[in-house]
Amino acid sequence: MNAGDGPSEGPAGNTHQGTDGSPEAGARLRRLLGGQETAWLVERARRRLELGKSLTGAITLASASPEQRRALERLLGRRAGAGSSLSVSLAEVDRVLRGSGASPDGLAAALELLGGPVRDLAREEADRAAAWRDAHARLDAVVADRPDLSGWRAWLDTTGLVRRITPDTDEARTLLDRLAAVLGRLPSPGIPIGRLAAETCGDAHALDDGEPLGTLALSAARALGGSPYAGEGTADARRRAWAGVGVHLDELSSLVLCLGLSGDDRTATGRVLAAARAAGEPCVLTLRQLRRHEGPLVADMVRICENPIVVAAAADELGPGCPPLVCVNGRPSVAVWALLDLLAAGGARFAYHGDFDWGGIGIAGAVHERVGWQPWRYDAACYGAVASSSPLTGRPRPTPWDPALASAMARRAVRVEEELVLGDLLADLAAAT
Structure with missing residues (x-):
């Protein structure tokens, strides 16, 4: 039997007691947990840490292959039970790794050695949420003084319109800051839309039909006019919505x-x-x-x-x-x-x-x-x-x-x-x- 092929590699055969990080311990860890047959165990344990959960309890693999069963037996140094499913206690895996010297600091350390630092998904989500709040800060300051826009602002979040237009928070901040500047001028009786765009955004075409800012600003104009936020997509409907806040698209269509x-x-x-x-x-x-x-x-x-x-x-x-x-x-x-x-x-x-x-x-x-x-x-x-x-x-x-x-x-x-x-x-x- 080759080294690492049987139960003698498990806790009963502590022939390699290298310290954490040593080449010998690293090689042993990769033999025990680094293969395709144990990938399911590593991925599920890692996912638990990413979600902020402890490495306790058991995890089960339905319809385990013979290779996956033998790999778990080599890791634990014992038979892995019968039947089609495969269940393993994470606490037992932790003890085996510590006792065998493959990972003296346990399963959590082993996961980092095999796959790099474990992500903190809760922290990442909190950081993303904070970034989106920052991106909306100027817009929210404008809406706070405009009760007639509160429903529209909630609609933006419900529909995810802003994130569909631009999933990047830095780009979203620029877009929403411009939107806030436009809303600060509405209603604005008698102003051409190109002039409004130029004076608020520095780009005379920023509010054109199909432009990201134009889409968001048009929905806000509808809100101010008491119309459905999405509204009709026709040129005439767009003209009426802008006219409701005093903005005209040209001098002949009004x-x-x-x-x-x-x-x-x-x-x-x-x-x-x-x-x-x-x-x-x-x-x-x-x-x-x-x-x-x-x-x-x-x-x-x-x-x-x-x-x-x-x-x-x-x-x-x-x-x-x-x-x-x-x-x-x-x-x-x-x-x-x-x-x-x-x-x-x-x-x-x-x-x-x-x-x-x-x-x-x-x-x-x-x-x-x-x-x-x-x-x-x-x-x-x-x-x-x-x-x-x-x-x-x-x-x-x-x-x-x-x-x-x-x-x-x-x-x-x-x-x-x-x-x-x-x-x-x-x-x-x-x-x-």
């Missing part, structure tokens, strides 16, 4: 729908409005037209609606006689804000109507804060007077123009769409004419 604005004969935009009013037709203005208009737009009372159907019906019913009407068409675009600002500068007063749902209340609140308005059939009494069975969903929002409205909506829990009161709105417009 539009506003209106009817009955008087215009003037001095400017290009004024002549477009005057011609549309004379024809009794709705007019769509671009942000470019509004930005190039010199001076304010003059009007007395301007009514604001949320949905284009009101404008279309008013044009059909009243034509050239329709009083000034502006449609925000969902979350106001930058062009909507530009038109309302020009009208406000010209001394216009505003009356507002929209959908009685929490999204509509959010839109109304934004317009109320920007230019102020009086309710146009948009209070608690009018809400309660309309029959509806559509369920009201979403997060409640305040109604500072009529605090009773928010309470009534929360209590009744139905939504009332603008189309349900279209006849009343048209009657009001006709009376104003």
Whole structure:
């Protein structure tokens, strides 16, 4: 029998009592534990140490091969039992290694001699967690002052979006610091997206569609606008989301729908409005037209609606006689804000109507804060007077123009769409004419 091939190499045959680290002890250790047949034992014992567990108890190998059984018998110096499975006490292995001199410091030391230092997985995980906290530090400081972003911030962690975009914490820190700088500027009415990117990140294309920062910032813009964080992937949906925080992608894609604005004969935009009013037709203005208009737009009372159907019906019913009407068409675009600002500068007063749902209340609140308005059939009494069975969903929002409205909506829990009161709105417009 060759040396190391039988039980005589085990504890009963202490013919090699070298000290830990000696060539003789190292060779003996490799013969006993360094082969493929004992790799399962070494790997499982090492895994226990990596997980912070003690080397106690037994480990079992199901369906052990004859070679694996003989290797364990050589290690222990005894028969390894019968059956297909193989079980071994880690405490016994430790005693054998110490007593044989193959590893005088025991099994833990043997594992390091065979495979190098044992990883501390708990410490590694704690270090990774600390690195990710550091990467998010500046962003979290911004979100701490923005309750409307708290849900979005939790969503980032839940979805793992940041780690999917960049698994490296150093790269993530740079990305999230830039994101914090962008959020610090939102909402920012009337700013082109390239300028926002250049001023916050030093790169005019950092917020482009498909860029990592653009993806994260767009989800935050949706959150600020009260929309689903993931949202639709269409160009139009992206444009609307950015418009909700005052950022426009270009001057031609941001539009506003209106009817009955008087215009003037001095400017290009004024002549477009005057011609549309004379024809009794709705007019769509671009942000470019509004930005190039010199001076304010003059009007007395301007009514604001949320949905284009009101404008279309008013044009059909009243034509050239329709009083000034502006449609925000969902979350106001930058062009909507530009038109309302020009009208406000010209001394216009505003009356507002929209959908009685929490999204509509959010839109109304934004317009109320920007230019102020009086309710146009948009209070608690009018809400309660309309029959509806559509369920009201979403997060409640305040109604500072009529605090009773928010309470009534929360209590009744139905939504009332603008189309349900279209006849009343048209009657009001006709009376104003």
